[in-house]
Amino acid sequence: MSMPDKIHVTRWGHTGPSVVLVHGSAQGSKIGGDGHFAAQEALAADGWQLMVPDRPGHGASPALGRPDDAEADGAWVADLLGFGAHLVGHSFGGCVALAAAARRPDAVRSLTLIEPGMQKLATDIPEVRRFVLKLVTTMIFSFSPERRAGRFAKLVGIPSGIRGGTDRAELKAMGLGIAKLKVPTAATLRAELETIKAAGVPLLVVTGGWSAAFDAVGRRVAEVGGGRHEIVASTNHFPNLMPAFNPLLAAFMEQADAHAQTRAGSSIA
Numbered sequence: 001m002s003m004p005d006k007i008h009v010t011r012w013g014h015t016g017p018s019v020v021l022v023h024g025s026a027q028g029s030k031i032g033g034d035g036h037f038a039a040q041e042a043l044a045a046d047g048w049q050l051m052v053p054d055r056p057g058h059g060a061s062p063a064l065g066r067p068d069d070a071e072a073d074g075a076w077v078a079d080l081l082g083f084g085a086h087l088v089g090h091s092f093g094g095c096v097a098l099a100a101a102a103r104r105p106d107a108v109r110s111l112t113l114i115e116p117g118m119q120k121l122a123t124d125i126p127e128v129r130r131f132v133l134k135l136v137t138t139m140i141f142s143f144s145p146e147r148r149a150g151r152f153a154k155l156v157g158i159p160s161g162i163r164g165g166t167d168r169a170e171l172k173a174m175g176l177g178i179a180k181l182k183v184p185t186a187a188t189l190r191a192e193l194e195t196i197k198a199a200g201v202p203l204l205v206v207t208g209g210w211s212a213a214f215d216a217v218g219r220r221v222a223e224v225g226g227g228r229h230e231i232v233a234s235t236n237h238f239p240n241l242m243p244a245f246n247p248l249l250a251a252f253m254e255q256a257d258a259h260a261q262t263r264a265g266s267s268i269a
Contacts, residue, residue, distance in 0.1 A: 007076070008060035010034040010052040013044030017109065017257060020080050021052045022100075024091025024117065026149070026181060027068050028173025029164030032059020036090060036162060039241045046250060051080060055096070057177065067180035068092060071188075074099025081107040086253045090114040090240060091156075095184050102192035105199035110256035112204045112249060113221060114240050115214045120186040122220040131155075131213035145175025152178050157210060157237035193225035202256040203227025206245070208234030 010033060023036035032054035034041075044050055055073055057063035066072065070092065077100035081087065086109045089097025094116030101108045119135075122128040134155055142148035149171045153163040165171035184192075196203060207218035209231045222229035230248060232239040239245055 006062050007056065008032065008054040009080075010050075010054075012041045012050040012052070013048055016047035016049050017253065018082065018085035019043070019048050019050045019253070020077065020085050020087050020097075021050060022073075022077055022087070022089040022093035022097045023052070023055065023058070024089075024093040025058060025158075025162075025164065026092075026152075026174045027055075027057030027063060027177030028170060028175075029058055029177075030166070030170055031162055031164045032061070035059070036093075036238075037088075037240065040088075040246065040249075043246055043250060048250070048253075051085075053077070053080065055093070067182050068177060069182040070095035070099050070184050071182075074103060078103040078107070083107065084109055086110045086112070086256070088112045088114065088249070089116065091237065092117045092181065092183070094118065095189070098189065098192045098196070099184070101201060102195040105196050105201050108196070108199075108201050109260065110202040110204070110253050111196060111225075111227075112206065112252065113218075114206045115208060115237050116205065116217065116221055117183065118189050118221055119213070119217055120183065121189050121224065122217045123186075125213075125216045125220070127212040127216050131211070139179065142175070145173075145179070146171040147175070148178055149175035157208075157235075159236050159238060159241075162238065189221075190224055193221065197224070197226035202252070202259070204249075204252045205229045206232055206239055206248070208232060208236065208239035208242075210235050210237075 021037045023033040033052035054061035073096040094113040138151045203225045205218045205222040
């Protein structure tokens, strides 16, 4: 599947390894990927080429007449990887990034998932069950889309500067988008994680320590995918905004590239 027309892609940097960053949030938000990953623009000065798409119905990309769908978005994100790139996904964007990685594991130099929206993988854990119950309650008992968007943002820990909803129309659109989110099943997530594990894709899962539920999900995702889980202390759902995140990500990607070169050298020898 080729990338849909008019998908807006922000690009930072002109040389070095490619990095694709996939944002979360719900359709209707005027905040695009560049807003979600603003702190990562600094990586361009350190020799990375970053591509940050706005998913359909977000930021500057038009809606496609369908809900947020991790599998559908994963198909065109997989094409964005080109001949090989590091892949980063945040929140629901983590589900998108994983779907893309499972489609083309040979094109993924590393996969980093930041507070991935994969609670379905860990509902056996009490903290996660409580979080999911609060989420379901928010969906059912929010009597307007606007209220749903506000309550969802508060529950998930989205900072005001990133959550969008600066006017009533935007807030309503986001509330409607949240209600239609197409989240992958536990079976799909597990199968995709097992695919990247079998392919030897280096996996890093980062959470912020602010939520026991997100930390538990992060540990489970890393376990199933054969990766490692790290906590970058944050007061909200965006540990990638913290100063410690970029050095961690850069070191992980550099290590993945060095390991790949070593393996390539060994196979040639």
